[in-house]
Amino acid sequence: MTRKDRVFLIGPMGAGKSTIGRRLAARLHLSFVDLDAAIEARTGVDIPRIFDIEGEAGFRRREAGLLDTLTRQPGILLATGGGAILDPENRRHLAERGQVVYLRAGVPAQLARIRHSDRPLLRGEDPAGRLRGIFEERAPLYESLADISIDTEEGPPERIAERLARRLLKTELSHEG
DSSP: OOSTTEEEEEOOTTSSHHHHHHHHHHHHTOEEEEHHHHHHHHHSSOHHHHHHHHHHHHHHHHHHHHHHHHTTSSSEEEEOOTTGGGSHHHHHHHHHHSEEEEEEOOHHHHHHHHTTSOOGGGOSSOHHHHHHHHHHHHHHHHHHHOSEEEETTSSOHHHHHHHHHHHHHHHHHHHHO
8 A cells, every 4th residue: 555645634523524525536536535424425324414323432442434435545635524533543644545634723724614504512512621621632632643733724725725735746746755
């Protein structure tokens, strides 16, 4: 297996993994797959419904199984869910099987981007406080796993994708020499 034809996007909800991922996949000539959308397609129900029926633990089991399958596929750009990195086995698969890109975004940007979506982990009062807590828990995992990190508030998605494509291609070339 080669790592250079697989790119995995990690980061918090609302960081732009799907939006930037589609643009980046097109630039790199990779197939784009959103892990959450793939889970929904496989189960026939949306993520909030899976959480309602199976809880977070049930969702994470489904996520881990599909992540294992998808990270083996060549020619893929996979946008993971924000919590996929919580599982040590998922982290191992991501690190060993592809280039990992951490998309960072601050809490205000996250809230603005996800305000019209139903996110099970943000139900209830004080979603900003919940996002801060999630960030504190996950940021060290994102940082330790990332081959490349980029702040997604530093321009429009197209520009971020262009910068990432250049960095990934430069990394790929430096590993070949």
